[in-house]
Amino acid sequence: MAVFESIVTCTNLVIIGAGSGGLTAAGFAARLGAKVALVEKRRIGGDCTWTGCVPSKALLKAARIAHEVRSATQYGIDAGPPVSDMRRVREYVRGAIQQVYQFESPEELQRRGIDVVIGTARFLDAQSIAVNDRTIRAKTFLITTGAHPAVPPISGLDSVPFATYEQIFDNDRLPETMIVVGAGPIGMELAQAYQRLGSKVTVIAEHLLPKEEPEVRDIMQRVLEREGIRFIWGRATSARKDGDAIVVEAGAKEIAAQDPEGALSGVSRAAIRLVS
Numbered sequence: 676m677a678v679f680e681s682i683v684t685c686t687n688l689v690i691i692g693a694g695s696g697g698l699t700a701a702g703f704a705a706r707l708g709a710k711v712a713l714v715e716k717r718r719i720g721g722d723c724t725w726t727g728c729v730p731s732k733a734l735l736k737a738a739r740i741a742h743e744v745r746s747a748t749q750y751g752i753d754a755g756p757p758v759s760d761m762r763r764v765r766e767y768v769r770g771a772i773q774q775v776y777q778f779e780s781p782e783e784l785q786r787r788g789i790d791v792v793i794g795t796a797r798f799l800d801a802q803s804i805a806v807n808d809r810t811i812r813a814k815t816f817l818i819t820t821g822a823h824p825a826v827p828p829i830s831g832l833d834s835v836p837f838a839t840y841e842q843i844f845d846n847d848r849l850p851e852t853m854i855v856v857g858a859g860p861i862g863m864e865l866a867q868a869y870q871r872l873g874s875k876v877t878v879i880a881e882h883l884l885p886k887e888e889p890e891v892r893d894i895m896q897r898v899l900e901r902e903g904i905r906f907i908w909g910r911a912t913s914a915r916k917d918g919d920a921i922v923v924e925a926g927a928k929e930i931a932a933q934d935p936e937g938a939l940s941g942v943s944r945a946a947i948r949l950v951s
Contacts (some may be wrong), residue, residue: 683807684790686710689804689811691796692819694721695728697781705788712790712811714804717880719791720779721821722840724772731846731864734769737764738871742902745871759872762847827856830913835921837914840865850874852932854923856911858883863899870904877905877932879925 678802688704690697693715701713718725726873737759744757777783781791794806805814824839826832838846841863851874855866858880883892885904900906916922920931 683812684712684809685812686712686790687813688712688815688817689714689796689813690817690819691804692821693719693779693791694720694819694821696724696819696821697721697817698784700819701784701789702787710790711788712792712813713784714792714796715792716793716795716810719781720776722831724775724779726841726844727861729772729775730768731840731861731868734764734844734868735864737767737791738868741873742871743845757873759849760847761872763846764872765845767834768844827911828919829856829911829923832914835914835916851875852930854879854921854930854932855879856923858906859886860884863895866904867899867902870899870902875905876904877907879907879909879911881908881910881925 689712690701691714692703693701693713697713697715698720701711702713715721715779715802721727723729741757741759742940744754747754757801781793784791792806792809792811796804796806798804799810801815804816805811824841826839834867843865849872850869852877853866853869853874855862855876858866861881862878863884866878867878883896887895896906907925907928909928911923911925914921917931922929922931925931926931
């Protein structure tokens, strides 16, 4: 019977989670001369690089171009209505991600003196963790494991296709209509982007940008409504398919995302976008 021994590594600092927080901490500690092990079970960069800050801002840039083309006539320029090719938009977004990722790839981090370990960490005791076939010992551990989408308890949601921020940036088709559940910063970025790209967007939420000042909320509501976004105030309570549509109920109102082609698989002609 073969016996496999674990490789034991000793270091000053172990950081679990290589998103924006973990990367910042690892780089700072390494510059101070500490021996750092950075553990990540998925992709270096985390939400910010792959499903958050970077792709959302790239999508907003593409949407802004479409908006400016649509508004060009007020400057005396006839450009015609913009046509959004979501496959090419997706490639632009992916290109933006790669531009950032090249500076945080495992090879680049190793070059800076950071020991990158891809795998799931498991604590063995107060001063050691196991990752794959390695045991890593340290006096200090920093846990920066980030967050995940919070799917609200909407009755029937599991029976209809929907997307969270983890899937939306892989979308290669422009929904004819989109329902966005939640009106925080992420939800409103995506709502405005898809409205400008050509979707008809309805936002269901109890409050718009609830952490902002009332004056900011009022201005943003006027701007977004002027661009064509429709707001339904209330909490989404149920979702269902109804023929070629997805229907979401909020209070006494029902909001339908129509799908004339009947293509309800994934994020296609009709879509629900969930944001917390």
